[in-house]
Amino acid sequence: MATTKRNLADKAHTRDGPRHQAENLSQTRREHATEIAEDYVEAIAYLSASMGEARVVDLARRLGVTHVTVNRTVARLQRDGYVTTQPYRAIFLTERGRKLAEESRERHETVVAFLRSIGVPERVAELDAEGIEHHVSPETLNVFRRILSHPQKI
Amino acid sequence: MATTKRNLADKAHTRDGPRHQAENLSQTRREHATEIAEDYVEAIAYLSASMGEARVVDLARRLGVTHVTVNRTVARLQRDGYVTTQPYRAIFLTERGRKLAEESRERHETVVAFLRSIGVPERVAELDAEGIEHHVSPETLNVFRRILSHPQKI
């Protein structure tokens, strides 16, 4: 047999009754959910700033999904305390949502600026940052910032 | 209405009837599926090299999920031509799987090396690379490589 020892990863499951959904997800699943949340709150913040309010259609267009998907995801975000909304009304960020959006935006801009500073073309930097921003730890982000603050480097 | 004429991101939705499932997925979904595939083939390659063969249990342990999840995902990978396997047998990479694994490994190592070279601590670099590697474009990867080949920089 290839493996002799036993289950290292056969739990983390808390058999103590139903829990809040989010807490029970695996690392990967939770991260993915967080990424989506970040994309949404960023888009909502952007739309609120640039157009006064964030509507479902605009989110759908911006995120490249149908309004149905937006609808359901917004419901999840509301459930999780990131946004508030009412039927047929615009979507607003809560304090928590605003904070997440701000962090995401800052991270995004730092990543883009860093990539630009080492010679990545703007369009590529934008595209890559889109995916990378969700996976950069605070430590690495600090390294990026430090390098950005020493423009003679690289 | 909040949106009068905006048209930032027109989706790619193809109103021309039912398509093959995979092609119809949104960008995000497809990317996520690819990430998982990359993680699996990398793990399979690693296990095959280090232990002679890749078994479900070992994959489960390594990837931090249950053997059931591994089972189903491996079935998908087989369906998509990345691996071959038979009931109660080990999992083997196809040519396609090997290629994907090799690309992933190379990308992973480049990202780690790059992060290390700009001063990110090893452990952090490893963890961040885990997430970042799936989102780095060939162009950016080339920039990383170029910088790595000029050790005096930074």
Next chain:
DNA sequence: TGAATTATGTATCAGAAGCTACATTTATTT
């Protein structure tokens, strides 16, 4: 104002990834 258009909502489906519980097969030990 009433009709047409646009936006939003609801019902219903699919696929992926996760889980637990239980069944079966293979490997190990006695």
Next chain:
DNA sequence: AAATAAATGTAGCTTCTGATACATAATTCA
């Protein structure tokens, strides 16, 4: 070889993200 342990498989549930089709509310405009 039989019993035990470990690995693998299967059934069935959940959540999330996507979709289409259709229904309803809100806005715009003739």
